[in-house]
Amino acid sequence: MNVEQxxxxxxxxxxxxxxxxxxxxxxxxxxELIEFKRSLPWEPEYAELRRFAEDAFDDLGHSINQSVxxxxxxxxxxxxxxxxxxxxxxxxxxxxxESLRLKYIxxxxxAAKEVADAVRAVRSSIEANDLPVASEKxxxxxxxxxxxxxxITKEV
Amino acid sequence: MSKLMKSKIFTFLILAIFFTGCTVxxxxxxxxxxxxxxxxxxxxxxxxxxxxxxxDKTKTSSTEKSDADKFLEVWQDRVKLLDVLLGxxxxxxxxxxxxxxxxxxxxxxxxxxMKLADIVPGTGSAVEAGVQxxxxxxxxxxxxxxxxxxxxxxxxxxxxxxxxxxxxxxxLNDLRLLYVKASQDxxxxxxxxxxxxxxxxxxxxxxxxxxxxxxxxxxNDTNIEQLKKIEELLAFMEPEHQEYEQKYVExxxxxxxxxxxxxxxxxxxxxxxxxxxxxxxxIEQNRRPNVRLILVTAQEIKDTVDRIRKQ
Numbered sequence: 001m002n003v004e005q006x007x008x009x010x011x012x013x014x015x016x017x018x019x020x021x022x023x024x025x026x027x028x029x030x031x032e033l034i035e036f037k038r039s040l041p042w043e044p045e046y047a048e049l050r051r052f053a054e055d056a057f058d059d060l061g062h063s064i065n066q067s068v069x070x071x072x073x074x075x076x077x078x079x080x081x082x083x084x085x086x087x088x089x090x091x092x093x094x095x096x097x098e099s100l101r102l103k104y105i106x107x108x109x110x111a112a113k114e115v116a117d118a119v120r121a122v123r124s125s126i127e128a129n130d131l132p133v134a135s136e137k138x139x140x141x142x143x144x145x146x147x148x149x150x151x152i153t154k155e156v
Numbered sequence: 157m158s159k160l161m162k163s164k165i166f167t168f169l170i171l172a173i174f175f176t177g178c179t180v181x182x183x184x185x186x187x188x189x190x191x192x193x194x195x196x197x198x199x200x201x202x203x204x205x206x207x208x209x210x211x212d213k214t215k216t217s218s219t220e221k222s223d224a225d226k227f228l229e230v231w232q233d234r235v236k237l238l239d240v241l242l243g244x245x246x247x248x249x250x251x252x253x254x255x256x257x258x259x260x261x262x263x264x265x266x267x268x269x270m271k272l273a274d275i276v277p278g279t280g281s282a283v284e285a286g287v288q289x290x291x292x293x294x295x296x297x298x299x300x301x302x303x304x305x306x307x308x309x310x311x312x313x314x315x316x317x318x319x320x321x322x323x324x325x326x327x328l329n330d331l332r333l334l335y336v337k338a339s340q341d342x343x344x345x346x347x348x349x350x351x352x353x354x355x356x357x358x359x360x361x362x363x364x365x366x367x368x369x370x371x372x373x374x375x376n377d378t379n380i381e382q383l384k385k386i387e388e389l390l391a392f393m394e395p396e397h398q399e400y401e402q403k404y405v406e407x408x409x410x411x412x413x414x415x416x417x418x419x420x421x422x423x424x425x426x427x428x429x430x431x432x433x434x435x436x437x438x439i440e441q442n443r444r445p446n447v448r449l450i451l452v453t454a455q456e457i458k459d460t461v462d463r464i465r466k467q
Contacts, residue, residue, distance in 0.1 A: 030340050042351065042355040064334070082323075085312075086313055093250070093305065096305045
């Protein structure tokens with residue numbers, strides 16, 4: 001490739017650079033500029049073409065970084081409001097986990113205690129050979145269980 | 157047992173059977189996929205930053221802030237966002253776990269009450285029936301509450317997460333642009349460093365071929381001597397040429413696998429938001445979510461990130 005041929009090749013590559021091209025097109029042109037430089041002989045008469053190619057390569061690179069970082073900064077502002085939404089939902093959900101744990105452990109503990117008391121009452125009646133009272137206490141204990149469980153179910 | 161009591165038990169039994177169908181949705185796969193997605197996106201940012209730092213070193217230093225520094229400033233907010241997403245998925249998994257935990261507590265307490273009832277002759281089975289029924293109702297109550305909490309959180313978060321997913325996809329596309337640009341800078345600098353020698357070597361290779369052709373026509377001592385000198389020079393240049401080739405292959409291989417990772421992460425984001433939509437539907441329809449796609453995608457992302465780190 002002589003100098004004139006090399007200059008024509010470079011011109012064809014650089015002609016494609018304009019304001020309307022997107023960042024992917026800029027990357028493609030930069031790759032072609034690397035290939036172009038690789039194809040150039042290393043003689044001094046090609047030095048200027050090499051420098052032109054290098055400058056265009058750097059300018060395109062600078063333009064890519066600038067537009068990408070601008071876009072990412074703009075997006076950061078949008079992200080902020082969605083992050084706030086998700087953070088609020090997360091905090092609310094975490095509070096619910098705690099309340100769920102506490103509420104049920106308390107409810108079940110109360111239920112267990114009430115039933116244990118009722119069973120103790122049944123035992124006392126049986127020990128006193130008072131079967132009619134024992135029978136009443138059995139009904140009472142069942143009623144207690146069902147009432148407590150019903151209360152818990154209503155709570156949710 | 158009185159008629160009133162029997163009818164009470166029957167009513168509760170019907171309610172219990174109805175509500176027992178309300179299972180706690182399995183949130184774990186979604187939470188696990190969020191961990192992998194976060195890792196892939198953070199890794200994508202890290203690889204981009206590392207490559208930009210190396211590329212910045214190839215440029216003449218200036219007092220201005222480097223592109224890598226500017227990028228890292230912007231990227232820090234994204235890492236915070238990913239932590240928020242992780243917190244969200246952990247909270248969902250936490251609701252499900254709390255439900256299961258509370259259910260176990262109910263069962264344990266119920267069992268101890270039944271043991272207590274056993275010591276009362278003739279009353280054991282009556283108390284047992286009540287306690288078992290109570291356990292079903294409490295467990296069902298927990299499941300309904302868990303179900304409702306999950307449904308509420310997932311439903312409220314979906315519009316915001318859908319937007320976040322779009323932005324993250326756009327981010328990954330931009331990361332790819334920054335990364336490939338930096339990788340090209342490194343490739344360009346490699347050629348600036350080795351190009352002159354490579355060009356000399358190519359000239360020598362052409363000369364050697366020329367002499368080889370000549371030797372077919374006129375074999376003489378001068379030609380043989382010239383060819384020997386060229387071969388010696390080429391042998392002298394070989395280590396540097398190998399070094400260049402190796403570095404070039406490394407740059408190009410890393411570029412291919414890193415761009416592949418960005419693409420995988422983009423697919424991962426789409427699968428992740430789909431999994432969230434599926435979670436919402438599964439809760440609404442009271443069924444197990446279909447998590448196959450997100451599990452496969454999460455594994456693929458994990459494998460790709462691991463490969464990048466090994467390079």
